[in-house]
Amino acid sequence: MSDTHARATEAPRPASAEDVPYELIELLFFAYRDFVGDPDRILADYNFGRAHHRVLHFVQRRPGLTIAELLDILQITKQSLNRVLKELVETGFVESRMGTQDKRQRNLHATTAGRELAVRLAQLQAKRINAALAIVGPEAGEVVARYLAGLIDPAERRKVLGSLAGSD
Amino acid sequence: MSDTHARATEAPRPASAEDVPYELIELLFFAYRDFVGDPDRILADYNFGRAHHRVLHFVQRRPGLTIAELLDILQITKQSLNRVLKELVETGFVESRMGTQDKRQRNLHATTAGRELAVRLAQLQAKRINAALAIVGPEAGEVVARYLAGLIDPAERRKVLGSLAGSD
DNA sequence: TTTTTATGTCAGCCATGTTGACATATCTCA
């Protein structure tokens, strides 16, 4: 892909003038748009939005998660988190228990209802993911996972991958 | 991965109870989060947000795009689009010309400044994408592209893929 | 005991999505 079509009279390489993978950039946009679109419709029935979904998802996947850990995952402010978390607790989808070791901390858990909703949403997304996998071939899962991991900030990557493996 | 560990006494399959690819679901979240994070910092210097970026990007990639086509791509309302588009036009990054065939239409074009900004942002994202590609191996690009295409709504897919090819 | 840490909360702002209503110019069709 580098020197395939030598351009007439040009410098060794204009840094990265035009090896921009526009196709992947746009596919990522379209794919993500539809990927998060599925749950949105269901969440609307509960008067929840995407923010609620993200919180519920990670609480369900990482039982006992603390507020600080959740903030680190979502990379939003505690005020933003609190708004949706409070609603999830008040409506009985998430439980917030005082930490046993450190009583300042809160350990978050999905309730039965929370678990059910989270799983329902995850299955919806799974359907789409597995359909895509069926098109490309199942061996693509591994490749795509490593590719997506490669898109994560290098500084974050180790931590994220560790938390993925741990909760699996 | 299907029947590897046969479960003792269970029905043929509970529909899709637990073959949920949580790893991919979460990787998609983290990857997209960081992928759109890069441009955000630059856009802030221009008092632009993500919405401006998306508009500028597609206008630059599809010169002469009409309002209706852009709305179809972004899947937002014309009021939402108009707010950011107006700003892009007023600040000289996008030009809106009356259609030649159909004078009701507007054909959108990036100005020189608009093109420069769009390319700069695309190169930033390209850096990340190419870094990920370098990790997985260049042959992954093809696989990932087909996978991401598979995530797009089937009803939309043909149209989207057509527009990608056309603008390449 | 003082300080730091983990969390909660109030108040207000901003960006970007939404709906609904309505205006204008232009095109199309009977």
Added chain:
DNA sequence: TGAGATATGTCAACATGGCTGACATAAAAA
């Protein structure tokens, strides 16, 4: 030609989910 459909623009109001800054409390740590 005249009626209706179409493409766009715009006003107003509202919802969601980010943000900053300030301040409060309880518990841990120094």
